[in-house]
Amino acid sequence: MSSPKSMFQLSGRGYPPASLNNATLVIIDAQEEYRSGVLALPGLDEALAEIASLLAAARTMGRPIVHVKHLGVPGGIFDPRGDRGQHLPEAAPLPGEILVEKRLPNAFAGTDLHDRLQAIGHLDLIVCGFMTHSSISTTVRAAKDYGYRCTLVSAACATRDLPTLDGGVISADEMHRVEVIALADNFASVVPQAKALF
Template identity: 80%
Template sequence: MSHPQTMFQLTGRGHAPASLNNATLLIIDAQEEYRSGVLALPGLDPALAEIASLLAAARSAGADIVHVKHLGIPGGLLDPSGPRGRHLPEAAPLAGEIVVEKRLPNAFAGTELHDRLQALGHLDLIVCGFMTHSSVSTTVRAAKDYGYRCTLVDAACATRDLPAPDGSVIAAAEVHRIEMIALGDNFATLVPNAKSLV
């Protein structure tokens, strides 16, 4: 049996990683919930450091930046009016940077994200944030439907442990790894870390 190939390899439709000179940096749900809330992520700190590096490089390069913020449940997960819904300080937007608010995992659903990206004029997106298997995955998959080319930064994303139907627990690192592999098959070019793009 031959070694499997990605759909990108089989179709010849893969693309080189984007650069901050010709792409928009898209930061998904870098919010306090994932540090101190019910959804605290085991891999948050190293992923957040990578996001902060990407953000600093993007600002230094004058790149376009879009922050996505999830409006969650009042008094609950990602509380839009409480501390758990706030941007993490290390990745918080500066004045003038675009913030798109969403209520579903897919950042394109019911938001102005597509219109804002079209106005910026880049087909290439550099994507990072939380959670890998949920908002990151659904947004990257939807981006392909809109004609964008995503470059996904592995070390700048993280997720949480998940319960399996048999009662076992799938560790966050494994959930993240499998989701990255799936996205790299046909939806995004993968790069290991922020240094790969700066």
């Protein structure tokens, strides 16, 4: 029996990872909720260090950077008026960097993200942030519908433990691994770490 192949391999429509010098960096939901809120992620510090590395390199190269921020409910998760809704300092936008605010996991839904990316003019996006199985997954999948080529930096993303339907738990590490595999099948070129891109 032959080894399974990805949809990219079967269709011949795969593409190599982007290089930071010819792509737009998209950072999704790097917010305090994931550090100190009810959605605190076990792999946050390691992923945030990777995001900070990408961000520093993009700024040094003068590359376009898009920060996506989730707007939650006042008093709730991602409280836009409280600390938990704020950007993590390590990945906070600087003046002149693009900020897109969203209310759904998919950063294209109900926002001007597509228009902002079109104005930049790059089809190649380098994506990182939180959470792998939610906002990262939905945004990367939607990006394909708009004709973008996504490169996902696995180590610059993280997620949390999730309950399973049979009453068990799938660990954050396993959930992240499975979601990255799913995205690599047909939606994104995946690299393990930020240093692969510069």
